[in-house]
Amino acid sequence: MWRAAILGFQHLLAMYSGDVIVPLLIGGALHFNAMQMAYLISADIFMCGVATLLQLKRTPLTGIGLPVVLGCAVQAVTPLSAIGNQYGVGVMYGAIISAGIFVFLSAGWFSKIKNFFPPVVTGSLITIIGFTLIPVGFQDLGGGDATAKSFGDPKMLLVGFLTMGIILGLNAFAKGFLKSLAILAGILIGTFIAGAMGMVSLKAVGQASWFHLPQFFYFGTPKFEWSSIVTMILVSLTTMVESTGVFFALGDITGKKIGEQDLKRGYRAEGIAVILGGLFNTFPYSTFSENVGVVQLSGVKTRKPLYFSAAFLMLLGLLPKIGALATVIPDAVLGGAMIVMFGMVGVQGIRMLQQVDFQNNNNLLVSAISIGLGLGVTVYPQIFQALPQSLQIVMNNGVVIGSFSAVLLNIIFNMRPNRAVTTAQAQVNSDAQPQNK
Secondary structure, eight states, X not given: OHHHHHHHHHHHHHHHHHHHHHHHHHHHHTTOOHHHHHHHHHHHHHHHXXXXXXXXXXXXXXXXXXXXXXXXXXXXXXXXXXXXXXXXXXXXXHXXXXXXXXXXXXXXXXXXXXXXXXXXXXXXXXXXXXXXXXXXXXXXXXXXXXXXXXXXOHHHHHHHHHHHHHHHHHXXXXXXXXXXXXXXXXXXHHHHHHHHTTOOXXXXXXXXXXXXXXXTTTTOOOOOOHHHHHHHHHHHHHHHHHHHHHHHHHHHHHTOOOOHHHHHHHHHHHHHHHHHHHHTTXXXXXXXXXXXXXXXXXXXXXSHHHHHHHHXXXXXXXXXHHHGGGGGSOHHHHHHHHHHHHHHHHHHHHHHHTTSOTTSHHHHHHHHHHHHHHHHHHHOGGGGTTSOHHHHHHHTOHHHHHHHHHHHHHIIIIIXXXXXXXXXXXXXXXXXXXXXX
């Protein structure tokens, strides 16, 4: 149990920074005061734990039952900030609740897309998810803010690469349980080194309160406005696509075949989590790709550590002063760990692509174009800045563009009836050649 608890804490640290940044960005955009920000962060952390439990626990209706962690959907930052500034906080939370209802009700329909996700699509999607997140890791490695004069400070690079080196060293030379804790050890040792170099501040811990209970409608009752609802439904579709990729990646790692019913339960759990986010005045929740890398690297594929992660998140949400301790970890330390984790996710996608016959040029085109589009949009999202805002929400996400491309190209090249007949005939001819010889 204590080992599972430590592994759960490792998962928590892997996702904590990416989760806290969402309330910080949205709260800052809406000009929340210090007390409002304290509630927003605490309630958000608590709801991450609740959302994770919803996915971990399989019921007849909900729960994917995989070692997955849920956190704030970063895709929602820009649209929620715009809705909140234009229409008010009530409309923002009304749109979140509506989007959650949409996700829950559309789960059955969306789960039928499984046939559109053969290995050439899922492998490409997981590769895109991993490699499009690596720039985030590099940004943190340099200090977090690429526009700051201190970005790329040698001290930050030193701490970040030391963290990466510790993780790699433990994986190379440690054994057993210590090896599975490589990421946690790297983050903790990296933080201590950064503290010795004067890069850690405990000011946030001193300012945080000891206890804070999440409340319904803390910022006001929800209001409903159609364009805001449509916007958040579009955002929800992008998170569902990304969650699909994470589900298949975890299924591949854990050796579990993901079926239509599994997807349906997963989407429903995500929908309920989004609804609760609106009711408690927090945010939409979706699966976190970071933790796929933790599962792969640690080699621990059971759900027990994730139950501890969920419990820790809920506890930290109730005790903001303790939760603030995790915020003292420097960005450079997290960046060093993220590069390792996201790289592992990308390579997991490449492993899945090993099942694909790349002697067939159709599969080669599906994968090459999709990965290329996903990485290209990630590097230059402003390429779609002339499009309407509603389209930009979808088009600016490299994972979504790459996913749509992979599915569409696979339909065109591999799933058309005449294409299927031609491919089958080619296989028959190929099999017959050795016999003729």
